[in-house]
Structures are given as C-alpha cells and as structure tokens.
Amino acid sequence: MNNVKKTKEGYLETTLTGKDVLSIPTLNKGVAFSEEERQELGLEGLLPPTVLTLEQQAERAYKQFLAQPDRLRQNVYLSDLQNRNEVLFYKLLTDKLREMLPVVYTPTVGEAIQEYSHEYRRPHGVYLSIDNIDGIEKAFENLHATAGDIDLIVATDSESILGIGDWGVGGINIAIGKLAVYTAAAGIDPSRVIPVVLDVGTNNEKLLNDPLYIGNHHKRVQGEKYEEFIDAYVKTALKFFPKALLHWEDLGNKNARNIMKKYNDKILTFNDDIQGTGAITLAGVLAAVKKTGTKLKDHRVVIFGAGSAGIGIADQMRDTMVLEGLSEEEANNAFWTLDYRGLLTDQFEDEVLDFQKPYLRSSDEVSGWARDEKGQISFAETVRRVKPTILIGTSGQGGAFTEEIIKEMAAHTERPVIMPMSNPTPLAEAVPEDLFKWTDGRALVATGSPFDNVEYNGIEHEIGQSNNAFVFPGLGLGSIVTESKIITKGMFVASANAIAEMVDHEKPGAGLLPSIDKLQEVSIQVAIEVAKAAIEDGVARKTPDNIEQAVKDAMWIPEYKKIVRA
Numbered sequence: 001m002n003n004v005k006k007t008k009e010g011y012l013e014t015t016l017t018g019k020d021v022l023s024i025p026t027l028n029k030g031v032a033f034s035e036e037e038r039q040e041l042g043l044e045g046l047l048p049p050t051v052l053t054l055e056q057q058a059e060r061a062y063k064q065f066l067a068q069p070d071r072l073r074q075n076v077y078l079s080d081l082q083n084r085n086e087v088l089f090y091k092l093l094t095d096k097l098r099e100m101l102p103v104v105y106t107p108t109v110g111e112a113i114q115e116y117s118h119e120y121r122r123p124h125g126v127y128l129s130i131d132n133i134d135g136i137e138k139a140f141e142n143l144h145a146t147a148g149d150i151d152l153i154v155a156t157d158s159e160s161i162l163g164i165g166d167w168g169v170g171g172i173n174i175a176i177g178k179l180a181v182y183t184a185a186a187g188i189d190p191s192r193v194i195p196v197v198l199d200v201g202t203n204n205e206k207l208l209n210d211p212l213y214i215g216n217h218h219k220r221v222q223g224e225k226y227e228e229f230i231d232a233y234v235k236t237a238l239k240f241f242p243k244a245l246l247h248w249e250d251l252g253n254k255n256a257r258n259i260m261k262k263y264n265d266k267i268l269t270f271n272d273d274i275q276g277t278g279a280i281t282l283a284g285v286l287a288a289v290k291k292t293g294t295k296l297k298d299h300r301v302v303i304f305g306a307g308s309a310g311i312g313i314a315d316q317m318r319d320t321m322v323l324e325g326l327s328e329e330e331a332n333n334a335f336w337t338l339d340y341r342g343l344l345t346d347q348f349e350d351e352v353l354d355f356q357k358p359y360l361r362s363s364d365e366v367s368g369w370a371r372d373e374k375g376q377i378s379f380a381e382t383v384r385r386v387k388p389t390i391l392i393g394t395s396g397q398g399g400a401f402t403e404e405i406i407k408e409m410a411a412h413t414e415r416p417v418i419m420p421m422s423n424p425t426p427l428a429e430a431v432p433e434d435l436f437k438w439t440d441g442r443a444l445v446a447t448g449s450p451f452d453n454v455e456y457n458g459i460e461h462e463i464g465q466s467n468n469a470f471v472f473p474g475l476g477l478g479s480i481v482t483e484s485k486i487i488t489k490g491m492f493v494a495s496a497n498a499i500a501e502m503v504d505h506e507k508p509g510a511g512l513l514p515s516i517d518k519l520q521e522v523s524i525q526v527a528i529e530v531a532k533a534a535i536e537d538g539v540a541r542k543t544p545d546n547i548e549q550a551v552k553d554a555m556w557i558p559e560y561k562k563i564v565r566a
C-alpha cells in the first residue's frame with residue numbers, strides 16, 4: 001500500500017493519521033500504541049489512556065475467543081480481529097496454533113464459507129467477476145500496491161470447496177484461511193499476499209435462491225468465457241505483481257487440470273489440491289511403508305474418490321514407484337481408482353477425464369467381478385478382489401469406509417495403511433477410533449481433518465493430519481526466497497521427504513506425520529529443502545549462500561514495529 005512503507009530501520013512509515021491509522025489492520029495496534037506514537041500519529045484522545053503490551057492484548061483476545069459460544073462464532077471473532085489488528089491476530093494464532101487452526105482452517109472454515117453472505121461484515125481480498133472481465137485491471141489497480149509488494153496470491157473459483165461443493169463468492173474464505181496458514185506456519189508476510197475469489201456464478205440453488213447472497217446470481221459460466229476470465233486473471237495479476245506465486249485452490253477438477261496443463265511449466269504456480277495433497281500423502285505413505293517393511297512399489301493402492309486430490313495423490317505415488325524401478329505402466333497398475341461410477345475400468349474410456357485415464361483397469365481383469373444393480377463394481381467388491389495394502393479416501397463421502405470393508409482389507413494385510421483424507425471432519429471416510437477397533441489396532445492411520453489421539457491397548461496413538469497445510473506454506477516460502485521461475489516435481493518430492501524425515505518413529509503411538517504442534521518447524525524445513533530443489537532443478541533466480549539463514553530472514557514475525565509519520 002502506498003500509504004504504508006517499511007523503513008531500513010525496520011519501522012513502518014505512514015502518511016496517515018488519527019482514525020485512519022486505527023482503521024488499517026497492518027498499522028493498528030489498538031491500546032498498544034505508545035505515548036510517543038499516539039502523539040506522532042494524532043491518536044491523542046482516540047484511545048483509552050493505559051498502554052498494554054502485545055502479550056496483554058493477546059491474553060484479553062484469547063479470553064474473548066473462549067467466550068464465543070461455538071466454533072463458527074470463534075471463526076467470526078478471529079476474522080474480525082484479523083480485519084482490525086493483524087499483528088494481534090497472528091500473535092494469537094501462532095501462540096495457540098493447535099487450538100485455533102481448526103477454527104480458521106478445516107473444519108470450521110467450511111461452515112464460515114457456507115454462512116458467508118449471512119455473516120458478512122466487511123470485504124477482505126479481491127472479488128473478480130466473470131461479468132466484468134475488463135474490471136480485473138481496475139481491481140488490482142485499486143489495491144494501490146506496486147510491483148514488488150506482493151509475493152503470493154491464493155485464488156479459488158469455489159466450485160469444489162473442501163468436500164462441501166460449490167459455495168460461490170463465500171469461497172473467498174478458503175483463500176483467506178489458506179493465507180492465514182501460510183503466515184502462521186511459514187511466516188509469509190501478510191501484507192504481501194492477496195486472497196482472490198473468481199466469481200463465475202454458482203450452481204448452488206440454495207445460494208441462487210437466497211436474496212441475501214452477495215455473489216453473482218447466475219449459474220456457473222464454463223467453456224471459452226471461463227478460460228478467457230482465467231487467462232485475464234493470470235495475465236493481469238502477473239502484470240501488476242510479476243514475481244507473485246499463484247496458488248489455485250478448490251477449483252473443479254476439470255478446470256484445475258486444464259489450468260495446470262496450461263501454466264505449470266510457464267509461470268510460478270501450483271494447484272494445492274492436486275499437487276500439495278499429493279506431496280503430503282506421499283510423506284504419510286512413505287512413513288507408513290517404512291513401518292510395513294514392504295517397498296512402496298510392492299503395495300496395492302485403492303483410491304476411493306478419483307478427483308483432484310485422489311489422482312494427484314496417485315500421480316505422486318506412481319512417480320515414486322517409478323523411481324524405485326517400476327516402468328510407468330507397471331506403476332499405474334498398482335492403483336485401483338473409484339469415483340461415483342464405482343471402479344474405473346476401460347469401459348469408461350470415453351467418459352472419464354484425461355487425468356483419470358492412466359489408472360483405468362482392463363475389462364479382462366474385472367470380467368468375473370460382481371456388479372451391482374447399476375452395473376457398477378462397488379467399493380466393497382474392489383477391496384475384496386484387490387486386497388489393497390493402502391486405502392486412500394478423497395471422496396467427500398463421510399463414513400464410506402465401513403466396518404465390513406475395513407475388516408475385509410485387514411484380513412489380508414498385516415498393517416493396513418488407511419487414510420480418510422476428506423474434509424471437513426464430518427466427511428471423513430472413517431474416524432480413527434473405529435479404524436483401530438476394526439483392525440485390532442493394526443491400522444496405520446492419517447486423516448485430512450484434525451482428530452484427537454486414540455487410546456488403544458494402553459497406547460496413546462497420535463493421528464497424523466495428512467493435510468496439504470504441511471506442504472504449501474514451506475513450498476511458498478522456499479519458492480519466494482529463491483524467486484523460483486516455476487515449481488518443479490522435484491520441489492514437491494523435496495517437501496514430502498522433508499516432512500517424512502521429521503516424524504519421530506521411535507515414540508510409541510507416534511503418528512504417520514509430524515504433530516501439528518510442529519507445523520512451523522516442519523514448514524521451515526520444507527522451505528529449506530524446496531529452495532535447495534529449486535536451485536538443483538535450475539529454476540531459482542536467487543541462490544542464497546546460506547539457504548537456512550535466507551529462509552529464516554524472510555519470515556515475518558507477529559510483533560509490533562515502531563510506527564513513524566512520513
């Protein structure tokens with residue numbers, strides 16, 4: 001913003017005074033403004049007299065947070081705080097990360113998205129409309145930011161929010177939530193990021209029929225006009241902010257893949273649901289595979305939910321199997337994928353999307369398999385026939401991993417690896433407690449949403465959170481520090497390995513993934529390894545001598561800076 005600048009001494013300098021200072025969340029310190037600042041910035045008489053420290057403010061804000069009656073109200077409270085005093089918001093979030101992550105991120109962010117138009121208080125981010133493609137330019141111009149000011153933009157078109165579907169303009173909250181995780185986990189400077197919603201309409205009838213809905217009141221626009229809109233967004237965003245990393249979130253899987261194909265080898269961009277999720281799952285699977293004692297290439301994998309996340313996961317596991325010596329065809333053969341049509345076989349060759357094709361099973365293989373009344377091969381039949389050793393859930397179908405299916409899987413494998421990855425919590429394909437019960441404690445489990453520890457046979461089992469939140473913050477920081485040109489496959493593999501390395505396997509009951517308490521530590525490690533991979537892959541514009549130091553120096557910390565008048 002051109003009315004707030006950073007000085008070489010590390011102060012913030014502003015042309016604003018009085019109430020204007022209090023209304024800017026990057027500047028506002030509330031009652032923490034010192035006497036000197038109050039005089040210099042024209043705040044005398046505009047604040048109660050006692051000056052509090054950031055710690056005291058955080059103590060008060062935490063009490064106010066706890067006084068909220070439910071999770072949604074806590075989310076609204078934190079969102080108000082973020083829009084009022086950014087440093088205080090991040091101080092609270094980082095100090096209480098385990099407790100507050102589920103409120104600003106999955107699962108509660110899902111509720112906040114559904115209630116967006118009714119809970120709306122003030123705008124946050126950039127709202128682009130397909131009905132005004134020419135307005136994109138104006139929207140970025142209205143931010144009054146200069147080319148070097150922005151490092152990262154998270155954009156969604158809200159077609160496939162978590163597992164809850166199409167939520168139109170409310171999807172801005174997933175972009176805001178992801179950015180909060182970037183800052184809390186990897187110290188991405190919150191004044192250098194932008195959340196964007198690409199409002200192309202919605203097919204959600206509930207929203208369309210709601211007079212208070214504040215997004216575009218028409219069906220989703222697809223096809224050429226959609227592509228034109230996306231291209232205009234990318235072009236304009238990079239015209240204003242040429243170094244920015246463009247993060248895509250919760251698009252429908254067809255558009256998500258098309259955008260990846262078009263841009264991934266040309267600009268600094270990635271799809272979180274496909275690539276970030278692939279990397280975190282690979283980390284969890286590598287940890288599990290170590291425990292099973294069988295190489296990844298010798299596992300049989302059933303993916304229940306062959307969409308963005310499911311096939312993104314299959315792709316990264318497949319690539320790792322190829323590194324272990326399988327041909328691509330052999331590696332593809334290790335996967336059985338299911339979507340709403342049941343098991344995907346070559347019978348669907350003409351119907352499935354391109355990205356699903358490598359995993360179609362042959363009709364010969366399934367000729368004797370049972371079909372249900374719709375002619376489909378069910379999940380239960382697939383598990384019975386395949387005897388999978390790894391089962392991944394990315395279907396958004398809560399409870400789909402039934403006792404019968406899990407017991408069948410567990411009957412044929414000593415340590416079944418089971419990952420119900422769907423979010424938010426009610427959509428998890430199974431809950432960890434049941435998985436331990438149904439497998440006599442043999443299952444190796446990780447989930448997409450947070451779950452409490454499970455006590456089984458006297459051991460307290462931590463449940464690793466297989467969520468892309470372990471990947472994208474460090475991935476972003478590593479690519480920002482190296483000013484990477486693109487994000488390579490190697491940078492995702494580096495993320496997965498860095499995370500897998502940080503699991504303490506010796507501890508009884510340790511999860512497959514690091515504890516969420518270590519999110520910051522993990523993100524720094526991911527950033528370091530990503531930066532190294534960017535340099536190794538020849539895509540880094542900057543090659544710091546001391547990568548670790550460069551990563552740490554680049555991190556924003558939630559503490560008040562002295563504010564002076566320009």
Ligand SMILES: NC(=O)C1=CN([C@@H]2O[C@H](COP(=O)(O)OP(=O)(O)OC[C@H]3O[C@@H](n4cnc5c(N)ncnc54)[C@H](O)[C@@H]3O)[C@@H](O)[C@H]2O)C=CC1
Pocket residue numbers: 160161162163164250252253272273277280304305306307308309310338339340341342393394395396397421422423424427447448449466467468469
């Ligand atoms: N833990 C994590 O980090 C992540 C988790 N996810 C979760 O994965 C789920 C799917 O997300 P996306 O892949 O983005 O959505 P998507 O819409 O691309 O994929 C969902 C897939 O599930 C299939 N499906 C729907 N009903 C089914 C049924 N009854 N049986 C079998 N398959 C069925 C759909 O046909 C589709 O292929 C969501 O719940 C999301 O929250 C997504 C990204 C990251």
Ligand SMILES: CC(=O)C(=O)O
Pocket residue numbers: 106161162163250272273422423448467468469
């Ligand atoms: C975590 C995430 O990106 C999702 O559930 O869509």
Ligand SMILES: [Mg+2]
Pocket residue numbers: 162249250272273
């Ligand atoms: Mg997502």
